Amino acid sequence: MNERMKELVGILNRWAYEYYVLDAPSVEDREYDRLYDELRELERTTGVVLPDSPTRRVGGEPLKGFERHKHIARLFSLDKAVSEDELAAFFTRVQKAANPTYTVEYKFDGLTMCLTYKNGAFVCASTRGNGVEGEDVTAQALTLHSFPLSVSYKGTLEVRGEAVMRLSVLEQYNREHPDEPLKNARNAAAGAIRNLDPKQTALRRPEILFYDVNYRSDGMPASQEEAMAFLKQEGFQTYPFFKVCKTPDEVQEAIDEIEVERKKIDVLTDGAVVKVNEERVREELGYTDKFPRWAIAYKFEAEEAETTVMNVFWQVGRTGKLTPLAEVEPVELAGATVRRATLNNYGDLTKKDVKVNSRVLIRRSNEVIPEILGAVSHTEGSVPVGKPSVCPYCGSPVREVGANLFCSNEACPPRIVQKLAHFCSKNAMDVEGLSEQTLSLLFEKRGVKNFSDLYALTEESFEGLEGFREKKIRNLLSAIEKSKHIPLDRFLYALGIEGIGRVAARDLAAFGSVEAVAARTKEELLALENVGEVTANAILSYFANEENRAELARLKGAGVAPYTERRVTEGAFAGESVVLTGTLSSMGRTEAQKRIESLGGVCQSSVTAKTTLVVAGEKAGSKLDKAKKLDIPVISEEEFLKRLG
Ligand SMILES: [Zn+2]
Incomplete structure (x- = not known):
């Protein structure tokens, strides 16, 4: 009896694999049903259900709640690039350390899942959660057919994939459920998996597209290529598009291809994933505290949506500029729920005629916060947004310069925090881990307000601050220490002098040192390609300011020593x-x-x-x-x- 059951399980699983994963069925449905019924009957009479029996794939009873599941290896999320410049920066970082090949895949927009196998058998499925711990969704996952219940690999295995709802399936579901249509494929997939009733999961027919081996007890595959081959060979569903690229240019080509093709495929995507192919190189590159350094998600620009403005409040930036930020009625935009949208400045707000309770058009481009494009219509209840006469944070008078409003108080708290945040940001001093939130806390509780104050921080400075454990403090201090040796252009950019972006900072760095920049005349500054009148004046007044000079001296005293890469001045392109x-x-x-x-x-x-x-x-x-x-x-x-x- 048991032998026959094993045989039936084997046949049925192969057929299901052909049908669901390969999309190439070799038998009629009723032939499958006949053997399936035979197996069900045997299971009923013997009371035995083999661990990889396809009968396990029916949704069980609704659950009361989700158990927590701890992943064996952390499931990292990926750093994002939203422009070609950022992508180029990724390549520069990688190529500096090694000369790898790359792989390019679609970035599917669904719910990330992790499946665990032990001794060749499926054990459980969980959501990614925070990367360390997720929710156990085994009962829900069992209603899916995109993965095998048993594998030939006998060690402990964690594989990773994205649960998605195909667009055609979504459409069909909505035709069949006109009363409660699902709004978008991403939320539909996430909602299907995170549904306490597995029968609801089954009804929505989500699938999982696998793309990573997250853990393998006898070692990781030698490359992404091998990982994909392994997944396929073990019967996991993978997406056919997968490119191995030798150079960044080839990667760009593959991304361009995806950008066009993604509009035609049956799965919702929002970008491409670029990974270093070789595991050896990945190990060398390692991780930041948040992301692997060997992979990046390239996100495409997204679309527009209409919503209602509920409230407008003002944010104060590092220059003191007041930026209007609108709270909007939550709206789905390119797979995300948008709750806030931004405008450039006060002038922008009036020009676009944005009022509270008005309908507006928003666009999620590559910015974190979407932008309001303009008002669509007003209602009787529309209220114009008042022009603040004092800073909403410190009450200081507001200065109006062209379309912009500025808080006139140099010491306005959000200004100081934003200045510090800019100083620490990735393209500036790149102090990993010093978030705006941490800086805000250090400002409030420890009086950190000058850049140089950061270099005076010690372990004791963090004592009594919530959420700072030993390791985190050590990492922060070492990141601060590391930032002391930084290219001059980044240091100049970090200072936050008005008009000095990354490009102008590079121009200035050619003078060789901070002192040399400080000694330039206006004419010399204006001779630079990317420095105009306003910026030249800002530079002069920055270095003329006593407090700024004292701060530069303190930074120097603390050991901050920016360096310049010596520029080659001879060769075939000298002077060009x-x-x-x-x-x-x-x-x-x-x-x-x-x-x-x-x-x-x-x-x-x-x-x-x-x-x-x-x-x-x-x-x-x-x-x-x-x-x-x-x-x-x-x-x-x-x-x-x-x-x-
Ligand atoms: Zn203020």
């Missing part, structure tokens, strides 16, 4: 200001820039009167036109390669 445009077939843009700089040239992002040479690759566009207009010499890729030698 070069602009690259179009695609080069022989190398990526980053590499081309590096090589130009290593031969004494300076790379510019756009064609200006100072440009002396343009390298035009395939599909060169407006930059080439401008170069021609300005009579700037243009060379082809072939000539460029010759010049590189």
